[in-house]
Amino acid sequence: MPVVGPVRRTAARLAALMVVTLALGVGAVPAGAASAAPLAKAPDTDHEGGTAKLRDQLDAASKGWLDARTALARSTKRQQELATQLKTIEGELGVRDAKVGEIAVVAYRTGRFGTAAALLSSRDPENFMDRAAALGQVAANEDRAVRGLLETRDQATRTKTALDGEIVEQRKQVLVMAKRKEQAEKALEVAAAEARRAATQRSTSASAGGSGSGGTSTANAKPAPRNSDGSWPSESCSVDDPTPADGCITPRTLHALQQAKAAGFTRYVSCHRSGGSGEHPKGRACDFAAQKGGFGGDATGGDKTYGNNLAAYFIRNADRLAVLYVIWYREIWLPSSGWKSYSGAGGDPSSDHTNHVHLSVY
Known part of the structure; x- marks a missing residue:
């Protein structure tokens, strides 16, 4: 009977130890791996x-490199879109340029008094008004053609400027990527040097x-x-x-x-x-x-x-x-x-x- 107390105390200690062990170890080992x-x-x-x-340096370097690569891809896509747009604009510019050229040739051939002569040759007031309206429409069409040509040229200029800007942006992002790469590799080199000094043991x-x-x-x-x-x-x-x-x-x-x-x-x-x-x-x-x-x-x-x-x-x-x-x-x-x-x-x-x-x- 005297050993009952120690036995109980030992059992209690074992039980407490098991509780602590379970509390610390729950989830530490996956199911089915109890014997691992x-x-x-x-x-x-x-x-x-x-x-x-x-780790902070590697994190920043990799994030910066990925961000720059994303920006580079975005800029490259934009450059391709602008190049396609510019090609379309230049095609339209050629058509408008030819149209304005035709207008200039006609104006040269008819001379400055072509419009006045067409009006004076009218035989009656009603015919005069019809011709005047027709000539006004022709003038408006010619004006639209000229303005369209100028607007297309301006659009082409703006597109070329934007295209040049994307090329500059791409060069910038490539430099950022290179710097981030250098940052990561430099951090690893410094760590390696420190490790060689400290790891002789x-x-x-x-x-x-x-x-x-x-x-x-x-x-x-x-x-x-x-x-x-x-x-x-x-x-x-x-x-x-x-x-x-x-x-x-x-x-x-x-x-x-x-x-x-x-x-x-x-x-x-x-x-x-x-x-x-x-x-x-x-x-x-x-x-x-x-x-x-x-x-x-x-x-x-x-x-x-x-x-x-x-x-x-x-x-x-x-x-x-x-x-x-x-x-x-x-x-x-x-x-x-x-x-x-x-x-x-x-x-x-x-x-x-x-x-x-x-x-x-x-």
């Missing part, structure tokens, strides 16, 4: 690698990536909704996050998540994160686990192939899904630069992105 390896880090920790400054090298571009994908995603001018509408964290991470995500993030699942990438995903920096707290990013059971160690074999193919899927559909960047296996894919080494990670599978594919959308 536990997550390397809880989803609510900031383990995206790099620094908040680096670990053996993992950022150059050990090279996996991101090795995947294949032929699936096409349905395009996310755009504005009428081709730009991406502003979105807030306004829809429920359907992943175990809970919280909110943007409609565009939800679209990308749904499209990836429709393409067959159905393993564990975590999107919203309340803490830390980057796009997760904004609902604009998701982490797609390479392993079936969640975020484990470094992905190898079929798990690594899964990650390669998923990264390739997002890149193939980057324009349809408004992809800002993709991070996978110590590399980052930017719409402006392609695959680059992603340094500054923490040397663990989560921050090195060797156990999940990170997706950030506009």
Whole structure:
């Protein structure tokens, strides 16, 4: 009987421990994966690698590059429309020019007194008035022809000016794209240099990536909704996050998540994160686990192939899904630069992105 108290206390402690464990672990592992390896880090920790400054720079650079590319496409379309319009105007101008030329020839042949002679040759007042009205109509038609010619010439001039303006706009946007590309690559170079200075204590090298571009994908995603001018509408964290991470995500993030699942990438995903920096707290990013059971160690074999193919899927559909960047296996894919080494990670599978594919959308 003396052992009843300790037994009860032990049972109570075990029960309390189970409650705490369940409270912390609910939603951390998908259904059917209870026996899988536990997550390397809880989803609510900031383990995206790099620094908040680096992620902000990459975010701004990619957004700026995508905005400039949209403006360039819009300007190019406008240029094509203006070129077609100018061709039509020049054709009309040729017709009007010929018509006015004919009028000038007739006026030259009849002379200045042609109108007076036509009126004086009238035999009666009624015939005189008829001829006067007819001549007035001819004069009005000639006047309209001349004014039409002048207006068409002015329209052609305005169209040419607008066309030149679109060419200037295109050159401007190309320069913006180049600067944004340089901004992103410079940020990564600085981060890589800082990582080399700080990472002498670990053996993992950022150059050990090279996996991101090795995947294949032929699936096409349905395009996310755009504005009428081709730009991406502003979105807030306004829809429920359907992943175990809970919280909110943007409609565009939800679209990308749904499209990836429709393409067959159905393993564990975590999107919203309340803490830390980057796009997760904004609902604009998701982490797609390479392993079936969640975020484990470094992905190898079929798990690594899964990650390669998923990264390739997002890149193939980057324009349809408004992809800002993709991070996978110590590399980052930017719409402006392609695959680059992603340094500054923490040397663990989560921050090195060797156990999940990170997706950030506009």
